[in-house]
Amino acid sequence: MNTIAVLISGRGSNFKALFDACEDGRIDATIIAVVSDQSEAVGLQFAKDHGVETHVVEKLPEQDRQAYDRTLINTLDSINADWLTLAGFMRILGPELVNRYLGKLINIHPSLLPAYTGLNTHQRVIDAGEPKHGATVHFVTEELDGGPIIKQQSLDVLPSDTAETLAKRVLQIEHKLYPLVMQFLISGHARYENGKCYLDD
Ligand code: GRF
DSSP states (O other): OEEEEEEESSOOHHHHHHHHHHHTTSSSEEEEEEEESOTTOTHHHHHHHTTOEEEEOOOOTTOOHHHHHHHHHHHHHHHOOSEEEESSOOSOOOHHHHHHTTTTEEEEESSSTTSSOSSOHHHHHHHTTOSEEEEEEEEOOSSTTOSOEEEEEEEEOOTTOOHHHHHHHHHHHHHHHHHHHHHHHHTTSEEEETTEEEEOO
């Protein structure tokens, strides 16, 4: 059985979606740990309530990014999961960590990458008058939100949309897309090779 660790910073609704999919067999895996950089992350409570091991790795004031990443690596190595899924983990990870887990470190991002990397994607999409928006699951590489795309799903932006309504609809997409992609990876239908994502038909 494959194992997954989920990294969160807040609400953790994508973690819940992954957890439910593991429970009902849509993903052939077990979530063995949730790691948060925020001790107050709401998603930690869901993990505790469902018997999932939790780890809080907060950034200490004296730590730079490299020192923080090393602490995080120690925790992730001790968990030793097959897959590391970022689900609203609000920290930029440095090259040492990213390259250590290349091919097994996955992220979900609320935009149709490569468009709209970074934060506040929904408002930026509206401000730009984009007709389409969506979500992307990708391998994490050194380039922020720039790793090989595994799969994305789009929706139409409606004239009546606000950042809030868009966020809600994109999140609904995310909750289906992330489990689907994790099962692709686990079943070997998607894989990382030489900086690219290969997908079976
Ligand atoms: C999601 O929109 C995800 O794409 C982004 O952060 C948000 C996390 O939401 N990376 P949640 O914590 O999973 O509810």
